[in-house]
Amino acid sequence: MNSNSPLHKLSKVAMLDLAADLGTGRLCPPYTPMAVGLGLPAGTGAETAAELELLRATGMQPIHIATMLKLLATEREHAQEVADRLQLVWTGPDAPGSVGRDTGVVVRELFDGARKSVLVSTFTVRAGAEVFAALADRMREVSDLAVRVVVNVGRTKEDGLAPDAEVVKRFAENFTKRHWPWSVPPKVFYDPRGPSLNDAVRASLHAKCIVVDDEVAFITSANFTEWAQERNVEAGVLVHDPVFARALRQEFDCLIAGAMLRSLPGYE
Numbered sequence: 001m002n003s004n005s006p007l008h009k010l011s012k013v014a015m016l017d018l019a020a021d022l023g024t025g026r027l028c029p030p031y032t033p034m035a036v037g038l039g040l041p042a043g044t045g046a047e048t049a050a051e052l053e054l055l056r057a058t059g060m061q062p063i064h065i066a067t068m069l070k071l072l073a074t075e076r077e078h079a080q081e082v083a084d085r086l087q088l089v090w091t092g093p094d095a096p097g098s099v100g101r102d103t104g105v106v107v108r109e110l111f112d113g114a115r116k117s118v119l120v121s122t123f124t125v126r127a128g129a130e131v132f133a134a135l136a137d138r139m140r141e142v143s144d145l146a147v148r149v150v151v152n153v154g155r156t157k158e159d160g161l162a163p164d165a166e167v168v169k170r171f172a173e174n175f176t177k178r179h180w181p182w183s184v185p186p187k188v189f190y191d192p193r194g195p196s197l198n199d200a201v202r203a204s205l206h207a208k209c210i211v212v213d214d215e216v217a218f219i220t221s222a223n224f225t226e227w228a229q230e231r232n233v234e235a236g237v238l239v240h241d242p243v244f245a246r247a248l249r250q251e252f253d254c255l256i257a258g259a260m261l262r263s264l265p266g267y268e
Helices: 012-024 033-037 045-057 062-085 103-113 133-141 164-179 226-231 242-257
Strands: 086-091 117-122 146-151 187-190 209-212 216-220 234-240
Touching: 012 062, 033 045, 045 062, 062 234, 086 103, 086 226, 103 133, 103 209, 103 216, 103 226, 103 234, 117 133, 117 242, 164 187, 209 242, 216 242
Parallel strands: 117 146, 146 187
Antiparallel strands: 086 234, 117 209, 209 216, 216 234
């Protein structure tokens, strides 16, 4: 039976009802549109009956068709569970047919709904006082909300040959001035390899994600900038899966525990 079969078009409930009728003998061959259509949505009886007759012609008994329908219903339920766990998040120009949720909207919803913990990792922060505003508001509303922000501290041309510690200090001062001007700060971490003068050591923290309450994770191409969350073409996925969310959060925990991510001065 191919995926274009009328049986595939039935809802999970309709499949199970039809399977029950076949299994109990309430529906017997030959399969007529009138008999089949009694338990199905209007307009589906004729094509469903024709499909059942094709299956009967191959030698399938009612009990066999009933079993097949139960398996199809289970597959439909599993597919819906996967669809509910994974959502496309998309930022870009409005285009006909687009089905993804907007990045900026999703980020704000995640922050607004946080109850216990928030982990944010980003490569670039720009105009953070705007993009972090919802998170700061939530921290004021939920006083014991545990918030950690992981950022990339890179070496710019202006840093020249300044010592790594000086680069980190400047970044921390700029972070406070431009990105987190509020009185209640999160804990902020950075990769100490980022500002290194040694090309063989220097690396970027490029992960862009959010984990909320160990229940939902957001993986995205978007940085924490207004452009990325509102204007750029960005793609991401929202994952409603506690196992995945915890696993992602634990990766950062391991880096912090191993001192491979360090506290930004002033945000310990």
